[in-house]
Amino acid sequence: MKTTTLIAAAAATVLTLGGVSACGSSSSDSGSGSGGTVASGLIFGGPAEFKTRTDGIPGLQKTYGVKFAKYTVTDTGGPVTVGALKRGQIDAADLFTTDPSIEANDFVVLEDPKSNFKAQNIVPIINKTKATDGTKQVLNAIQAKLTTDGLGALLDKIQNDKEDPDAVAKEWLDDQDLDGAGTLAKGVSLTVGSANFPENVVLADIYADALSNQGATVTKKLNIGSREKYYPALKSGSLDLFPEYTGTILAYLDATSTVSTPDDVYAALAKALPANLVALDKADAEDSDAVVVTKQTAEKYDLKSIADLARTAK
Incomplete structure (x- = not known):
């Protein structure tokens, strides 16, 4: 050559x-x-x-x-x-x-x-027709126990110890005394979804398992993908409940919003959601x-x- x-x-x-x-x-x-x-x-x-x-x-x-x-x-x-x-x-x-x-x-x-990056507190977004008093009581009890450090510990088990997210969710509910059987959500049938990353999956498992323990009929649709894929399903009603992050969902719904503090973001989110969806209690837990x-x-x-x-x- x-x-x-x-x-x-x-x-x-x-x-x-x-x-x-x-x-x-x-x-x-x-x-x-x-x-x-x-x-x-x-x-x-x-x-x-x-x-x-x-x-x-x-x-x-x-x-x-x-x-x-x-x-x-x-x-x-x-x-x-x-x-x-x-x-x-x-x-x-x-x-x-x-x-x-x-x-x-x-x-x-x-x-x-x-x-x-706006405040990113964990918040359940739920279809209003599924947000009975009992369902809200179950989910808000979870929200009161979620902490930022606790989220990190859950992720450590899933990502580093390779534990199954649903097993981690059940263990967390047990540790927080939130795994008891009851009838608070009896008669409610709902589909719980998640995005395709470990933290969102385990949060969806926590919500779904707790509601199931309290008598709800629960279907899980996990690892759906990005917000562009799952939000239309949530808005249309083919998904009923989703773990969300206040800042990113607000930015998705209202690109002009300039608020950034946890309370201001949460208030703005409540106004930005469509009429058929409601945000339950935000957790202190934040993942930005x-x-x-x-x-x-x-x-x-x-x-x-x-x-x-x-x-x-x-």
């Missing part, structure tokens, strides 16, 4: 490897050494909805002036996102603050001083989206806050 042919082949190989040649660089990179920002040299990973959600990529750009070189669709705060961050396939990610993989991998959660990087990336660029990503790269 001629020398020129070898050179051409080598160049083609480099182009085939394409957009990402190393962590923090891409074919469209305008970062280090070119006057761009820190973020303009980094690849962000997260679920598809985060790319267009008002408090997702558009929110980061509007609130902090942060624009990444590339967005890679991974999963909703799950093993695909964590694995991509660990391997350097992405440089920053959308993860949930209760995710045990953050501590396990020494990831760094960047501070959000301008409250781009967070921009997360590895410790190495944080140290390399001296990152402490999301705002630091908008600094000019050195």
Whole structure:
């Protein structure tokens, strides 16, 4: 083979490897050494909805002036996102603050001083026709016992110890003395749904199992997918009950809302919901989206806050 042919082949190989040649660089990179920002040299990973959600990529750009070189669709705060961050396939990610993989991998959660992410308290959204006094009593009792640290412990069992979410849910109900049999929800028939990430699944299991223990006829439809897939079913009535997060569901329903505190977000959500749905008591438990990087990336660029990503790269 001629020398020129070898050179051409080598160049083609480099182009085939394409957009990402190393962590923090891409074919469209305008970062280090070119006057761009820190973020303009980094690849962000997260679920598809985060790319267009008002408090997702558009929110980061509007609130902090942060624009990444590339967005890679991974999963909703799950093993695909964590694995991509660990391997350097992405440089920053959308993860949930209760995710045990953050501590396990020494990831760094960047501070959000301008409250781009609204308060994210756990809240059951239920069809009004299913919200009997007994059903509300069962679910609100659960809400009163949910804590942020407790959510993290549940996720640790599921993600690190590989325990079955429904078994974890039943154990939690037992630990909280909420597993007793009764008739509070007798005569109610409802379908409980969940999104496709472990925390939402175990919350749906907790709601469903507690209601079943109290006489309800319960059908589970778990791991449905993103809000774009499950919310229409909830609104139409083919799903009756769903564990939600006050801030993200509010942003989905009202992109113009600017409230951020737990009480203000909850009040705004009550007004934004369609007439056939109601939000029951919000829990103190909160699980917010967070921009997360590895410790190495944080140290390399001296990152402490999301705002630091908008600094000019050195």
